[in-house]
Amino acid sequence: KIFQAVVSCIGGDGTIYIIPKSFETALNKLMAEIQNTFKGLGLLIPYCWKKGEACVVRGSDTMWYRAKIVEVSGSTLQVQYVDHGYIESIPQCHLYPTTFYTGIPPFCIPCQLYKTLPIGNFWQQDAVDCLQELLKNEEVEIHVEELPDNPWGKLSISLYFGGMSLSSFMAYQKYCVAEDCQDIQKLGVFEGDLSPSYLLQPLPFPGETFPVTVTHLVSPKEVYICLDSSGNLTKHPATERTASHDSESLNKALKWCNKIVKTLPHLTNFKKELPCLAEYVDGLWYRAKLLSITQLVPVQILVQFVDYGTYLVAPTSRLRHIPCHLLKYPVQAVRVLLAGFKPASDDRNVERIPYSPEWSLKALWTMVDCVEGKRLSASILTISPEVTISLYGDDKNLVHLKLIEMGLAELDE
Helix, strand or coil: CEEEEEEEEECCCCCEEEEECCCCHHHHHHHHHHHHHHCCCCCCCCCCCCCEEEEECCCCCCCCEEEEEEEEEEEEEEEEEEECCCCCEEHHHHHECCCCCCCCCCCCCEEEECCCHHHHHHHCHHHHHHHHHHHHCCEEEEEECCCCCCCCEEEEEEECCHHHHHHHHHHHHHHEEEEECCCHHCCCCCCCCCCCCCCCCCCCCCCEEEEEEEEEEECCCCCEEEEEECCCCCCCHHHHHHHHHHHHHHHHHHHHHHHHHHCCCECCCCCCCCEEEECCCCCCCCEEEEEEECCCCCCCCEECCCCCCEEEEEHHHHEEEEEHHHHHHCCEEEEECCEEEEEHHHHHHHHCCCEEEEEHHHHHHHHHHCCCCCEEEEEECCCCCCCCEECCCCCCCCCCCCHHHCCCCCEEE
């Protein structure tokens, strides 16, 4: 069985506690009932607590939770939150003994990684810390491999985050040995010596109108667009659904990659067009490709972020190998030329775009104002030799008309 779950807790022994997404509604309903039943403080009179006894606990967030006594030691009790898995030492005044809700099974499931042997036969503290930092409160994909011998035992699972196997990742980190070595090969988690490439985004048919966003402008005429998954394609909703699903899955996979990026090796191969992960100015890592070496001492590389079209000159410290499962998502940004206009022959603005001097900087900034943050639509005119489109604003008029009105461009029949 395969299902989505949220990791609620990592036990001190490396046990992974998960709450299936399908349980969330029932758990929220139970929590609301418990809050209505128990109000105020815990039990303030002396009480003889016993190991394994059911109770409710008032957490640090002042909410009441189902729990059981794990250990009794003086005025402090060690309890386990049965619906979340974590263990905590709590003063007696924050507990209340109860037989309410004991007939409802715990909502969290204790799990262990299938055919995965920790180094030293138990999970070391640094491995537990790694699991905690990586997984806590995150949504993951669970593959059930083996049921426990007794109902209270641990479920043997394969866990995947952002398309990557947790067993493979922990084995790569040298925290454990994964018996299923094919898993690492299959995912190609850290292969970088091959010459992989990105998949191209499938485009709608010429003549079709579809929603887009402009992610980068090279000049008023040359831009990068993304198919806008929030809009509706008129004739091919399947294309949009695919683009939307790819975009969401890619964002999730990139979120996970940002969590583990320090474990990915730095680039040692600087072949042109090589896919990689690059750190942008916002401190986050995105999919990119190498374009050229711009400086040798120190080494500076020109890269392009393939899902946006933007460029960056970066030192090698900001470039890392890309996990191969990130290559299965098509590039989100498509380079296009806008049809219907050309630079004005009488544009007297002195400031020009250095790499495209036929255009003035004023024309570029005017075009930025026309497209930035706007709901745009496009229609493909030609695919070859270059993708050429007509681009319309949210008022359904061609976006370049503003430049023509201002004398910054002229019609090109």
